[in-house]
Every structure is written in structure tokens, then in C-alpha cells.
Amino acid sequence: MALKDKTPPMIVVAIDFGTTFSSWACSLRHDYEENPTKVHVRQWVGGDRISSKAPTTVLIRPDGKTLEAFGFEAEDRYAALVEEGAYKLWYYFQRFKMKIYNDSSLSRNTVIKDATGKPLPAMILFSRTIQFMKEDFLQQFKRTLEGRIQDYDIQWILTVPAIWNERAKQFMRQAAVTAGIRDEYLKIALEPEAASLFCNHCPMKKFVANGSEYASISTFERGSKYMILDAGGGTVDITIHEVIGNGKVKELHKASGGPWGGTKVDEAFQQFIIKLVGNTVFERFSKEHLEDLQEMLRSFEVKKREIHLDKQYQVVLRIPISLIQLCEGESGNSLEERIRQQCTTSNMKLVNDKLKVDSFVMKEFYTDTLNSITSHVLSIFENEQFADVKSIIMVGGFSECHLFQQAIQDCIPHTNIIIPLEPDLSVLKGAVIFGHNPEAILERAxxxxxxxxxxxxxxxxxxxxxxxxxxxxxxxxxxxxxxxxxxxxxxxxxxxxxxxxxxxxxxxxxxxxxxxxxxxxxxxxxxxxxxxxxxxxxxxxxxxxxxxxxxxxxxxxxxxxxxxxxxxxxxxxxxxxxxxxxxxx
The missing domain is CATH 2.60.34.10 (Substrate Binding Domain Of DNAk; Chain A, domain 1)
Structure with missing residues (x-):
């Protein structure tokens, strides 16, 4: 008996294939019926940290077909290959999901270039990544479900941005089928919708200018309207939902948004470092000290979420010693001297491996991204039919950024800004809920x-x-x-x-x-x-x-x-x- 016969699945497994980070989560049917938010999320280990998501990073063997490692392990394995000088025949990809966004020429034959410029069919890259997630789940739950689980017992869910077109959705479905997930047991979930379903079932922290308090969409009255702002690494998806009751909603405004996710801030930071050390130095650093580059970017990932809009203070950014030494060896000037030459004010100073910058320097990394998002949000609220929308639910990893939260609050001051306790997991957990109840979105625009x-x-x-x-x-x-x-x-x-x-x-x-x-x-x-x-x-x-x-x-x-x-x-x-x-x- 198949899922298409309306038999509830024994287990739902959702794969959140993100631009920056990815993971999978699942829940058994009886757990969902007891508590929809009771979702098991895969935990990943990277160095001395444990995370609910792993970097969307893939290492493929020289045969161009076999996935060697994913996530933190892929980063570490490739860094070792670079150090050994044996990396050139391997394929290494990071943050590649956006390569198929709005690509009018996207096809089964589309190719993507890896870190060293070697092309590989995108279908192989995406399907191997999904296959890894699928097999990783089955391996994790082998003992628990051994002898009791069949293909038709699992409903697979794959998340995609709501602003993606049918071509990109079909590409992802084809990649999943190529990965071994049968077509009839796969559903596509739209990311902001999934997040909305999750938020409808759990208490959330409400962000306000003078402190914090608690709120829940589940306490919203029938007919209440709210904006879902899903800000991930690659895209920002925005839509407006209305509460119907019993965990169900309907969409009032068609999904819209753009490529304004957190990676744009990362790119601005990287350009800032390149300007300091020079392009030649940074290219050598990227090739010869990849592990240090990854550590610098991971450290920045934490810093970029902590920055505040209304505070002036110094931010400390870690600069790897290897980069400092390369800069001096290549240019003949120390990094400290280059900073003095480029910065005539006292807003930046290097002390050992610590680059101390005034917070307004850091805020400049966000300017273009936040301007794009706030302008788009304002354009939606200019529509009179949304005058009674009083809350904005911010989800996605980028929504953890205090600067971003404050920018939205200042942009639409009359609204309540509500942020789940784990905004980066809202889509993933909501996708599991969607798998159990795909009819929860009663109406779409x-x-x-x-x-x-x-x-x-x-x-x-x-x-x-x-x-x-x-x-x-x-x-x-x-x-x-x-x-x-x-x-x-x-x-x-x-x-x-x-x-x-x-x-x-x-x-x-x-x-x-x-x-x-x-x-x-x-x-x-x-x-x-x-x-x-x-x-x-x-x-x-x-x-x-x-x-x-x-x-x-x-x-x-x-x-x-x-x-x-x-x-x-x-x-x-x-x-x-x-x-x-x-x-x-």
C-alpha cells in the first residue's frame, strides 16, 4: 500500500537543503499525533562544536561520481588534501544551491564549477548530496526501525524556497529520484510555509525594543494575519498568512523575495579582507591555508549574528597568523602597516591576530542586503489590504542576526517582531509537520x-x-x-x-x-x-x-x-x- 492511497506514513523525513547549512529531521506518526513539534534533528560534529546543521559542503572523488564526504568532514578532508598537495583531481563544492536559482537555462545537463574551476554536472552534485542525507538517516535509524520499515512507510520531504520556479523544483525532484527516493514517496515543501506550520504549534520569543516577552502564533485569533519572513543563507522568502485554526493557515500574498540572504554579508566581509591584504595574497591564502580560511569564516558567522544596530563598540575579528605572515612576505609590508595606510582614522587596529574594528565598519557589510530586504517589506505593507497585519515572524538562520531584527523593527515600527527560539530550525521542523499534514496550507496565492x-x-x-x-x-x-x-x-x-x-x-x-x-x-x-x-x-x-x-x-x-x-x-x-x-x- 502506498502513501498515495492516503495511508498516513509511519515516519516523515525532511531534508532541508540550504545554501549555507543543511540537515535532516524526522518524526514518527505517533510522536506527531502526541506533539507535532516533537521532531528529531540530526546532530553534526565539527571540530569542538556540535550543531543541528552542517555546512552545505561536498567533496567528490576524482571519478566525478562518488561522494567522499559532506559537511564539516568534507571541509576537513579537503583542507588535508590541499596541505598534502593532492587536491587538484578532487571536486570540492561549497554553497552551490544558489547556482540553480533563477537560471532560465537550467536543465538536466547544467554544470557547476568547483572550487578550482573543474565542471561537474549539477544533477550529480545535487543527487549525491540528497543520497548522502537519505543514507545517513537510514543508517542512524537502522537499529531502531530494523525489520519494521518499508519504502512506503517513509514520506520524504525536500525543502525549496517559495520563490523558486517550477523548473528549479522539478530539478530538485529529479535529483531526489536519482538519489533513490521514489517519486510517489516524495513531496516538495516551500520553506516559508514549513516555517509557518512549525510556528503555529510552538511558543516563541517575541523581540521588542525594550526587552523580551513570550508570544505564540497558536494564541492568535482566527483571522489574524502575519508576515512570514524566511531569511536563510541564499534567499529571503516573504509571504503573508492568515490563521484558520487547528494548525491550518492560508496564504494571502504570493511568495516574493530575492537573493538577499546571509551569504551576501559573508561576501562583503571577504571583499573587506581582500582589500586589506590584496587579491594575490588572499588567493594564495585560500589555496595554501584552506583550514585557516574556514576557521576565519566560521568565527565571522558567529560575530555577524551578534552585531547590534544601535550600539557603538569595538568588534574583534580573528585574522589567521598564516594570512598575516603571507601578507608581509608577499607585499613587503606588514598587515598592520597596510591597515594604517588604508585607514587614516582610528576605527581599525591589529593586535597580534585580533583585528579590532569599530562596529560601524562591521555594519557596512550588511548595508546592501538590509536595504534590499527592508525596501521589499515596505513595498508589501504599502498595499492597503495588509494594513491589519500586526506581526512579522522572522525565521531562518539569518534571522538570528540582531542587526537584521532591529532593521525590520525600525522599518515597520507598528508591528510585533516574533522570532522562534531556534529560527534556523523552523523550516526543517516545519517540513516534518507538513509531511504529516500536507493539507495544512488550505489556500495559496x-x-x-x-x-x-x-x-x-x-x-x-x-x-x-x-x-x-x-x-x-x-x-x-x-x-x-x-x-x-x-x-x-x-x-x-x-x-x-x-x-x-x-x-x-x-x-x-x-x-x-x-x-x-x-x-x-x-x-x-x-x-x-x-x-x-x-x-x-x-x-x-x-x-x-x-x-x-x-x-x-x-x-x-x-x-x-x-x-x-x-x-x-x-x-x-x-x-x-x-x-x-x-x-x-
Whole structure:
């Protein structure tokens, strides 16, 4: 018996595949029924630290296929290879998830370059990472579940940003299937939705300007509205939910956001160090002292969450001795001298391996990122229909940053800023809850206008002459955007959109329809500005026994879930089948 037969899974396993950090978590059905927030999260060991997440870092053997290590272990193993001078044939990837964000050319053949510039198919990289997570879970729970667990007992959940398009979602699903997770036992969870579900079940710490107190979304009255701001390492996802009750919510504002996560702050810090020591020195340091670089970045990761907006003080940043020595050996000047040359004020000083900087210097690393996020949040609140949104729930690892919290509070001062006790785990734990109850998101706002390329009777003076076509059916205008669902439209879970009747233009047993998207509500042609090809729908086994003019296909689009589904019905035979969608080319 399969999960698709509505049998509740014995166990749900969620994989949060993040830009900076990743992990998996799980819960048994009886634990979920007792307490939805009772979720087991994998613990990772890196040096002298234990963490609920590991760096999204992968080391692949020279064969380009075999994953050697993941996370902290991958960082340490590669650093050892660099020290031994044996690293050049190995593949080493860090923070690679964003490589498929908004990539209009994303396909099964997309390649990503590793730390040394060697290309590897992205599908291999992503599938091996998911496979590692899958096997790591099975190994951890082998003794507990041995002899009792079958494929159909596990519901796998894979998280993706809500602002990702269908092409990126299909890529992740294909990677998971390649990793050995059967398609029917896999669901995609949208990150801010997962976080919202988790927050609906647990007490949370409320951040206010004059101190802290406790609050819980679960105490919100039915009809209360709140913004979910999911700020991870790579992306910031923002949406607005309304409380329905019984742990269920509906989406009021389509997911939006951008690539404004915490890694942008890391990049600004790295550019700051490069400016101090010089590009040549930093490149040598990165290659010859990778372990020291990793330690410097880990130390900065802690510092960047502690910085405050309204305080002026000195921040101490650790600079590896190896970098200080390289700087002096390469340039002939000590790092201390270079700092004096570049900084005429007293806001920066090097003492041994400690770089002491005024806090305003550190705050500059955040400027572009925070400006992008606050501008976007303000644009949403300018909509009068969200005037009664009184709370912002901040989740994701970047939301632990005090500077970020204060910036949002100052941006929208009339709102309560609520932050879970473990904001970096909200998505992961919420994804497990979603796996047990995928119908908890009762309604979503469609992110795009979806349609298919079609044709209709040509009307002189109304339609574009360049799209005019003569065929057996008469004079037609082609390249018409046949709208199926409109951006912003509210769609309930499992809602079926009205059928769109499409005429057949060729006498074949297989027909391919192209599906298009637009951020505009009513495009006329598929070539209009803002329209883009999403992918193709292939319908096979069509009946050709009747004249072409009598043959039509009804297309039904289902976009109320986290992934699009399409159903096709051949009108003259009544035959209905799931159409095969391909967004990856």
C-alpha cells in the first residue's frame, strides 16, 4: 500500500537543503499525533562544536561520481588534501544551491564549477548530496526501525524556497529520484510555509525594543494575519498568512523575495579582507591555508549574528597568523602597516591576530542586503489590504542576526517582531509537520499567470498579422497566451482550474503543448514582454480515427499544491490521463 492511497506514513523525513547549512529531521506518526513539534534533528560534529546543521559542503572523488564526504568532514578532508598537495583531481563544492536559482537555462545537463574551476554536472552534485542525507538517516535509524520499515512507510520531504520556479523544483525532484527516493514517496515543501506550520504549534520569543516577552502564533485569533519572513543563507522568502485554526493557515500574498540572504554579508566581509591584504595574497591564502580560511569564516558567522544596530563598540575579528605572515612576505609590508595606510582614522587596529574594528565598519557589510530586504517589506505593507497585519515572524538562520531584527523593527515600527527560539530550525521542523499534514496550507496565492500557447480564429484588425496562419481549420492567429490561472489568484488545496479546450493542429498520436508564465495578469501573446517559456506538456496515445477538426483536448491545471500538476482529457474519447511535464528541456 502506498502513501498515495492516503495511508498516513509511519515516519516523515525532511531534508532541508540550504545554501549555507543543511540537515535532516524526522518524526514518527505517533510522536506527531502526541506533539507535532516533537521532531528529531540530526546532530553534526565539527571540530569542538556540535550543531543541528552542517555546512552545505561536498567533496567528490576524482571519478566525478562518488561522494567522499559532506559537511564539516568534507571541509576537513579537503583542507588535508590541499596541505598534502593532492587536491587538484578532487571536486570540492561549497554553497552551490544558489547556482540553480533563477537560471532560465537550467536543465538536466547544467554544470557547476568547483572550487578550482573543474565542471561537474549539477544533477550529480545535487543527487549525491540528497543520497548522502537519505543514507545517513537510514543508517542512524537502522537499529531502531530494523525489520519494521518499508519504502512506503517513509514520506520524504525536500525543502525549496517559495520563490523558486517550477523548473528549479522539478530539478530538485529529479535529483531526489536519482538519489533513490521514489517519486510517489516524495513531496516538495516551500520553506516559508514549513516555517509557518512549525510556528503555529510552538511558543516563541517575541523581540521588542525594550526587552523580551513570550508570544505564540497558536494564541492568535482566527483571522489574524502575519508576515512570514524566511531569511536563510541564499534567499529571503516573504509571504503573508492568515490563521484558520487547528494548525491550518492560508496564504494571502504570493511568495516574493530575492537573493538577499546571509551569504551576501559573508561576501562583503571577504571583499573587506581582500582589500586589506590584496587579491594575490588572499588567493594564495585560500589555496595554501584552506583550514585557516574556514576557521576565519566560521568565527565571522558567529560575530555577524551578534552585531547590534544601535550600539557603538569595538568588534574583534580573528585574522589567521598564516594570512598575516603571507601578507608581509608577499607585499613587503606588514598587515598592520597596510591597515594604517588604508585607514587614516582610528576605527581599525591589529593586535597580534585580533583585528579590532569599530562596529560601524562591521555594519557596512550588511548595508546592501538590509536595504534590499527592508525596501521589499515596505513595498508589501504599502498595499492597503495588509494594513491589519500586526506581526512579522522572522525565521531562518539569518534571522538570528540582531542587526537584521532591529532593521525590520525600525522599518515597520507598528508591528510585533516574533522570532522562534531556534529560527534556523523552523523550516526543517516545519517540513516534518507538513509531511504529516500536507493539507495544512488550505489556500495559496498563485505566484505567476500560467497559460499554454494556443490558437484561435483570426480577426482582422484585432490580431497581429505576423501570427496569422492558414490551415485545415481556416484562418487562425497563433502564439496566443491561453490563460489558465492568474497571478495573485487564490487557489485552494487540490483545486482544479476550469478546463481549457485546445484545438489539435496536427494529425498525430502525440501532441506537445508549451506552457508559459508571466508576472502580468493578462498577456495576449506568448511573446509579450515578461512572458517566458516554462516547459512542455506531452500527451501521448491520442486517437486519430476521427477528422482533425473534431479532435480537441481539455487541459486542467492544478497549481494549489507546492508543485504543478496537469491533466489532459481527449474530448471525443473521454480518455483522461496525467500529462508528462518537462520543465528541464
Amino acid at each position: 498563485c505566484r505567476y499567470t500560467y497559460g499554454v500557447a494556443g490558437a484561435k480564429k483570426f480577426i482582422d484588425g484585432q490580431h497581429r498579422q505576423t501570427f496569422r496562419k492558414s490551415c485545415k481549420l481556416g484562418e487562425l492567429v497563433t502564439n496566443v497566451f491561453v490563460k489558465i490561472v492568474e497571478c495573485g489568484q487564490k487557489i485552494k488545496f487540490n483545486d482544479r482550474q476550469p478546463e481549457q479546450i485546445l484545438a489539435m493542429s496536427e494529425d498525430k498520436t502525440e501532441h506537445v503543448f508549451s506552457i508559459f508564465v508571466s508576472e502580468k495578469p493578462s498577456p495576449m501573446y506568448i511573446t509579450d514582454e515578461g512572458c517566458s517559456l516554462l516547459g512542455n506538456i506531452t500527451i501521448s496515445g491520442l486517437d486519430t480515427s476521427v477528422p482533425l477538426i473534431q479532435r480537441k483536448i481539455a487541459i486542467t491545471l492544478m497549481v494549489g499544491g507546492t508543485e504543478m500538476e496537469v491533466e489532459a482529457r481527449e474530448i471525443h474519447t473521454g480518455k483522461t490521463s496525467k500529462a508528462v511535464m518537462d520543465f528541464l528541456g
